[in-house]
Amino acid sequence: MAKNKLTYDFHDGKGPVPAHKHANGGGWVADTARVSGEAWVYGEARVSGEAQVSGKARVSGKARVSGKARVSKTPIVIDGLIFMVTITDCHIQIGCKIRTTSEWKKMRVKDIKLLDDQAYDFKKSFGAFIAEMAIFHQKGIVKKNGN
Numbered sequence: 001m002a003k004n005k006l007t008y009d010f011h012d013g014k015g016p017v018p019a020h021k022h023a024n025g026g027g028w029v030a031d032t033a034r035v036s037g038e039a040w041v042y043g044e045a046r047v048s049g050e051a052q053v054s055g056k057a058r059v060s061g062k063a064r065v066s067g068k069a070r071v072s073k074t075p076i077v078i079d080g081l082i083f084m085v086t087i088t089d090c091h092i093q094i095g096c097k098i099r100t101t102s103e104w105k106k107m108r109v110k111d112i113k114l115l116d117d118q119a120y121d122f123k124k125s126f127g128a129f130i131a132e133m134a135i136f137h138q139k140g141i142v143k144k145n146g147n
Contacts, residue, residue, distance in 0.1 A: 010048040012066060012096065017048070027059065039071075067091070067098045076137050081126065082118055087134045094122070094130070101134050 007016035008028045018031040027041030030048040035041055039053045042060035047053055051065045055072040059065055062084060063077045069091045078085040083095035092104050097115055099107075113120045 008046075010046055010064075010066070012048060019048075022047075025060070033065075064093060066093065069093070069098060076133055078130070078133075082122055083116075085126075085130055087130070087137050089138060092130065092134050094119075101131075101138060105131065 006018065006020055008019035008030070009016045010019075010028070010030065019028050020031065021027070022029045022035055022041040024035075024038075024040040025042035025045070027043060027045040027047070029035050029041055029046075033047045033049060033051045033053075035047055035053045037054045037056070039055060039057045040059065041047055041053065042058065045059040045061060045063045045065075047059060047065045049066045049068065051067060051069045051071070053059055053065055053071045056074075057071045058074040059071065061077050062079055063075055063086050064084070065071050065075065065086065065088060069088050071088045073089065076085075076087040078087075084093075086093040090100055091098050092101055094104075095116065109120065112123055116122075
């Protein structure tokens with residue numbers, strides 16, 4: 001999409017950036033991100049950074065797809081916990097931190113404690129559940145991408 005004069009603050013520390021409301025659903029999409037095909041971005045959902053949403057993916061609710069995340073099917077969004085969780089094709093975003101699934105699995109206790117005061121307790125309580133959900137959701141996609 002051509003650059004325009006609209007901007008939006010995705011609350012990622014970069015301030016307002018060029019963005020537009022997506023034709024399929026009206027959610028905000030940064031001009032640096034790409035939403036293509038039959039993909040939709042609804043309501044409060046946001047796509048920013050260099051993220052790509054394609055295929056028949058539906059991004060909705062309070063889902064955030066950011067960084068270099070790739071979504072080709074509807075992500076799993078878990079809200080109502082201390083941190084919101086979004087599971088995409090190859091990434092897991094917990095709060096504002098996005099990593100590949102393999103990067104999250106390799107994180108050591110000291111690295112997790114550096115993320116946030118409550119991150120370690122969150123991982124102890126929900127880490128195994130989130131990992132299982134990611135494995136289920138990413139089955140077949142992770143093998144192709146090596147993540």
